[in-house]
Amino acid sequence: ESNLKLCIDEIEKRGYAVECILLDAEWFGLPQSRRRVYFVCLDLRNQDIAVSAASFFEDVKTLIRQMYLEENFLLPDDDPALAAHFEFLSDRDDVADSDGGWTSLHMSVAEKRGIPWPLQIPKAVQASKWFPLLTKRAREVVGFAADDKYRMKKKVSVADVYHSANRYSTGTRSLPVILPRSIAWSFAKQRPLLGRELLRCQGHSYDHDFLSSFTESQLGNLAGNAFAGNVIVAVVLAVMRSLRYSSESEMSEAEDIRQTVQSLTEDLPSRP
DSSP: OOHHHHHHHHHHHTTEEEEEEEEEGGGGTOSBOOEEEEEEEEETTOTTBOSOSGGGHHHHHHHHHTTOOGGGTSOOTTOHHHHHHHHHHHHSOOOOOOOTTHHHHHHHHHHHHTOOSSOOOOHHHHTOSSGGGSOHHHHHHHHHHHIIIIISOOOOSEEEOSSOTTTOEEESSSBOOOOTTOOEEETTTTEEOOHHHHHHHTTOOOOHHHHTTSOHHHHHHHHHHSOOHHHHHHHHHHHHHTBOOOOSSHHHHHHHHHHHHHHHHTTSOOOO
């Protein structure tokens, strides 16, 4: 038996109906490919539960896509947070990479791909004021991703350049999976995305006071460990939609639903 079936069997033994579904954050309007398995467990002893939540996911996808606009994910070029982080990176002591074999690895990857060594970084990337602030290893990985984009003509929009050349990941229309310590280089912006931007790409928005309590690195790690906010909202809405309300009329039922939604969302931070 698979581990998944064992989990489902144990949950069902405890009196729950279980829906297990694989969801991708990109399906819910977020600019990130992030596939995760979600379990929706409904207590069968609760007589108010009418039908399974699973049949409502398609409708919820359409609803969630309307909640966030793409331009809300990345900061405008004149945002003070960008200037502050650029100053922070510029003032820090140069961070030296511990070699660990990555130099010879990069040379080997370049040879296999037929790329002259040392890497020729495209002028568009070199012109970025952010590029010299990366570590040497990260700059070389940006170079490999740039080769994918400009020479190989692949549709690369963002590359996570934290790992070496044999492990970096790219996104075409969206970000690759956001992980703790991700360094997401945007070719549209020609800069690394800030931690607060990665949080936005996870569907989370917080006010300035909260964000200013953490470094961009810490915010990026928070994003890497977080669930995609839109997907969680979709799951909650699907479960709510599956409930049968014991209201006296359709009008009072609509008011019950409105009050329930309000109670769930009144303490949430505002969207970007």
